[in-house]
Amino acid sequence: MSDVFGSVHLGYIVIETNKLADWKRFGLDAIGMHVDELTPDVTRFRIDDRECRFLLQRGPKEDVTAFGWHVDDHETFDIILGRVAASGLPVIEGTPEECALRGVERLWRIAGPKGVATEIFTTALITPAPLHMKNREFVTGDSGMGHVAIAAKDALSLHGYYNTLFDARLSDYILEKVGPLDLMIRFLRVNERHHSVALANVQQFPVNPIQSAVQHINIQVADLDDMVAAFERVKALGFKMVWSVGQHTNDRELSFYCQTPSGFELEVGWNPVLVTPELEATWEPTTYQGISIWGHTHVGETIIDKMNAFRNMVGSLREKEQLVPELSSTEKIKALL
Known part of the structure; x- marks a missing residue:
């Protein structure tokens, strides 16, 4: 069966929220x-053309409801389907209204882990309208x-899902x-x-301290100055800084x-490693001890935050x-590990 690796790209995020005014202030x-x-x-956010x-739609969930994945061509699309x-x-198949809201010609939806739908499309709609951004x-x-x-x-099953669909x-x-737990x-x-999906689990214990479907979403700025300026604006406007x-x-x-x-959290980043074709040819997975070389200090964590995390873990049991x-076979993954 053909390998679709390299032909799939994270295209959009769908969020359900009743806090559209707060999201506008946050995003803009x-x-x-x-x-x-x-x-x-x-409400929609743009970051390019x-x-x-x-896509933010009014509703009570306060969570991500879908990931939109752009595939390069109809051959790749047919393989995945x-x-x-x-x-x-x-x-x-998505309705014309759903497609228009997401800015795509057509989309197809399948079940995804954690209740977040996987939406696949081949053609994104481009707009000539100018961007009005602070970055x-x-x-x-x-x-x-x-x-x-x-x-x-069960992060292994999610690994199997993305490997089965996208040859991740x-x-x-x-x-x-993290405290007494090994993550x-x-x-x-x-x-x-380097990664389009990160999967975290607590070793030895079938618990999850995160109540939302996603822990965070990452976007990347082209200039370091933009990342620093966004950091300062987040603090100045009173939004919670986590790390x-x-x-x-x-x-x-x-x-x-x-x-x-x-x-849930948003990560704003700059200048990650790309696994270019030259690196891809010799890439070997490595295990790193600790998330950060420096920085990423936890900001403003209170006893209430810790209690909420503990309550979420107990509830997740x-x-x-x-x-x-149906799409989460782990046999191939276990053979590779």
Whole structure:
């Protein structure tokens, strides 16, 4: 079966929220993205010439509801949908209204882990409308718009899902001590971006301290000055800073993490490693000890934050994690590890 690695790119994020006014202030004034308010119930953020990179729709969930994945051509598209069909899972074509809101010609939706739908499209709509942003440029292109990070009780099954659909490759691992718990994070690439998906789990214990479907979403700026300016705006406007500026051990990205109005985090980063074809030819996954070389100091954590995390972990023991077993084979993954 053909390998689709390199032909898939993170294209957009769909978020359900009742805090559209806060999101506008966050996205425009703090992070520096372009904002389009389509209706009182729909807002979009742009960071390049595509009509939509973030779609925010009014609703109570306060979470991400879909990841949109751009595939390069119809051959790749057919291969991916063939894998879904072979699994027996239904594929739902998006309505014209859904496609228009996401800024794509057509899309097809399948079930995704953690209740976040996987949406696949081949053609994004481009707009000549000028960008009105506080940042000069975001990095998108062949590496996609950024990455998503997900905490799960069964990260191996999620690894299997993205490998089955997109031939995701393991870039590396990070082992991090969080209080008394050992956290393992695996980083998966589907193109030259070091990772488009990061999956975290607590070793030895089937718990998840994160209540939201995603832990964070990453976007990348082209200039270091833009990252620093966004950091200062987030603080000045009173949004919660979660991790201060620091540099990661594995992809060497400089970044900071702040809390979105919906509660999950947004990472704004600069200059991560790209796994170019030259590096791809000899790349071997590595295990790093600790998330950061320097910085990324936890900001303003209170006893209430720790209690909430503990409550989420205890609650997750009783909850069945939403997986997609039809597309989550781990046999190939275990053979590679």
